[in-house]
Amino acid sequence: MSAPLTATAIAHPNIALVKYWGKRDVAENLPAVGSLSLTLDAIRSRTRVRFEPGRKGDHVLLDGREDQAAALRVSACLDLLREAAGVTHGALVDTDNDFPTAAGLASSASGFAALVTAAAAALGLRLPLHELCRMARIGSGSAPRSLFGGFVLLQPSPDGDVGVEPLLAPDSWPLRVIIAITAAGPKAMGSRAGMAASRDTSPFYSEWLRSHPADLRAGRRCVEARDFPALAELAEASCLKMHAVMLATRPPLIYWSPATLACLQVVQALRRDGVPVFFTIDAGPQLKAVCEPAAAATVHEALAAVPGVVRLIDSGLGPGAHCIDD
Ligand code: 2P0
Numbered sequence: 001m002s003a004p005l006t007a008t009a010i011a012h013p014n015i016a017l018v019k020y021w022g023k024r025d026v027a028e029n030l031p032a033v034g035s036l037s038l039t040l041d042a043i044r045s046r047t048r049v050r051f052e053p054g055r056k057g058d059h060v061l062l063d064g065r066e067d068q069a070a071a072l073r074v075s076a077c078l079d080l081l082r083e084a085a086g087v088t089h090g091a092l093v094d095t096d097n098d099f100p101t102a103a104g105l106a107s108s109a110s111g112f113a114a115l116v117t118a119a120a121a122a123l124g125l126r127l128p129l130h131e132l133c134r135m136a137r138i139g140s141g142s143a144p145r146s147l148f149g150g151f152v153l154l155q156p157s158p159d160g161d162v163g164v165e166p167l168l169a170p171d172s173w174p175l176r177v178i179i180a181i182t183a184a185g186p187k188a189m190g191s192r193a194g195m196a197a198s199r200d201t202s203p204f205y206s207e208w209l210r211s212h213p214a215d216l217r218a219g220r221r222c223v224e225a226r227d228f229p230a231l232a233e234l235a236e237a238s239c240l241k242m243h244a245v246m247l248a249t250r251p252p253l254i255y256w257s258p259a260t261l262a263c264l265q266v267v268q269a270l271r272r273d274g275v276p277v278f279f280t281i282d283a284g285p286q287l288k289a290v291c292e293p294a295a296a297a298t299v300h301e302a303l304a305a306v307p308g309v310v311r312l313i314d315s316g317l318g319p320g321a322h323c324i325d326d
Helices: 068-085 107-122 129-139 191-201 205-224 228-247 258-272 293-304
Strands: 006-011 014-018 023-025 035-039 045-052 059-062 090-097 151-156 162-168 176-181 277-281 287-291 311-315 322-324
Touching (some): 014 228, 023 191, 045 107, 059 068, 068 090, 068 129, 191 228, 205 228, 287 293
C-alpha cells in the first residue's frame, strides 16, 4: 500500500516533576539528565503534515504564522523521517496550539511529538518506538515524553542514548493539574539558550548533574507507590534546584513573575493546611499545581484569587500522541 503522504496528529504537553535542564550532546540534543513527567489532557498541539512529491523545502505554519526558527527545527526532524522512508519530498506543516506558545507550557514537547507522529503516519513508516523517540528528541528534549500518556520516565541509557518508559497510565493515578497563567507572552530566553548558559556559567550546574540520578530514582519510587506526600516534597525540591541553577547563571535566568511567587506561597500555605497539592514551575512564569482530585476545586479557587493570575487551566492526565482523522 502506498503512503497517504498526509496525516494529522494530536499530542498533549507534559509537565516534568523531576526536571530536565542541560544537554550532554548539543548536536544530538541528548539531555544531560533524565526526567519524570506527567502528560496533560486539557491542552494540545495539533499538527497536520502533507508531503508533496517534487516539492523542495518545507513550509511551516505555527498558529497560522510562518516561523523561521521553528521551521529550521521542524525540517531537521523531518529529514530523519524522510531518510527512514527513502524520500526527498518537501512538506507543508500546519501546527496550532490551544494554549500560549513558548511560554513555559511545553509547546515544543507537544509540537514535536505531534510532528513525528503525523509525519511517520504520512510516510507510512512503522518505526520502533525508540526510533520515534529519537526523532522527537532531535526536535525537543522533552518531546519523547509527550509520545506517551500518564506518568513517563526519560532516562539516560548506558549506550549514551535515552530510554523512555511509561510508568503509570493516566487512570492509574488520576491526579489533577491546575495551571495558573500569569503572563501569556513568549519568554525572554528559550530553554535551549538557557541550558547552554547554565552549563557554561552556573556554579551549581555540576551539583545539579551529580545529584540528579538519585532524584530520578526517588521519583520512580514515589510514582510506583503512588506516594503523594513524598512526590510533593521531591517535585518541589527538583523544581527549586533547577531554578537555583538558573538564578546563578550569568546573566541570570529569572523566569518568575511576582504572581508566580505569590502562587507558590499559596500552594505552600494550602499544603501546610493539609490540602494535598504541590507546585512546579518551568522555564516561564506559569505555575502548575498538582493535586489529588478532591482538592482541585479548593486549589482552583485559591489560585484564582491571586493578583496577576490571568487565566487558569484545569487538567487531568492525558494520553500519548496519536493520529486523528483529517
Ligand atoms: C522539563 N524544560 O523537564 C524542563 C524544565 C524546561 C524546564 O524540557 O532544547 O523545550 O528542545 O531540548 O525540551 C524545556 O526544554 O528543550 C524543558 P530542548 P525543551 O520540562
